[in-house]
Amino acid sequence: MILPSTLWASKSVDPSVDSSVWSSEYDEYFKKYAARYFGPSFDWRWFKAQAIAESGLNYKATSSSGARGLMQLIPSTYQDIRRDQSHFGELETPVWNVAAGIFYDRQIYRKWRDRPEQERLYLTFASYNAGYGRVLKALKRVKGDVKGWDQIKQYLPRETRAYVERIRRLMKNEPRPIRLVQLTGYLPVFD
Known part of the structure; x- marks a missing residue:
């Protein structure tokens, strides 16, 4: 499937969002797994923004519902993902948390095929x-x-x-x- 060129970001500034959380930390993981699960041209920063929204890029973050890590995955969801991706390590390890979060995004994304x-x-x-x-x-x-x-x-x-x-x-x-x-x-x- 050829993708149209619609995923562009603009440079406008929204003062209600703190941009100080944008750093290069974990970029290699977001780049690698966005390319693996969404293709090399997909903008990996969408997933980093998601992790910022989820955890503020705190790999030790835990929610009241038990979600953990950068991508705030529930342990049972992570175990389901590991059935398909048995090489993934521990949920709390940043690289595997990011990989699993983006893999899970891809599973969901595929369900919305009929949408722009x-x-x-x-x-x-x-x-x-x-x-x-x-x-x-x-x-x-x-x-x-x-x-x-x-x-x-x-x-x-x-x-x-x-x-x-x-x-x-x-x-x-x-x-x-x-x-x-x-x-x-x-x-x-x-x-």
Whole structure:
């Protein structure tokens, strides 16, 4: 499948998002696993923004629901992922936490195949946060044909809406020059 060139980030600044968390820490993991699971032209910074939204890039972070690490994975979800990726090490190890989080994103992303590329990404993040079933139920509540993120989000929990918006703002506030490479490669299909 050839990807259109829609995943561009802009350089506008949003003062409600602290850009100081953007550092080069863990970049190698985000680059490697974004390329492995989404293709070499996919903008890996989306997943780093997701990790910032999840944990503030604190690899020791633990949520009240038991989610752990940079990508805030629930241990049972991690075990499910390890059934497919048996070479993954411990959940708390940053490289494996990032790899598993991006692998899980890819599994969700594939479920939204009938959506435009950017919408798929937002729906993937919403599903990562609230669960695929909950986002699917929200989608079914939307009247009309468009059913994009802007129509669906009103039927999702406030936390999920804020989560996706935080990732979007982080991408706009990324401090390095971010005129990104146009997506011209192929997205591998993993069936």
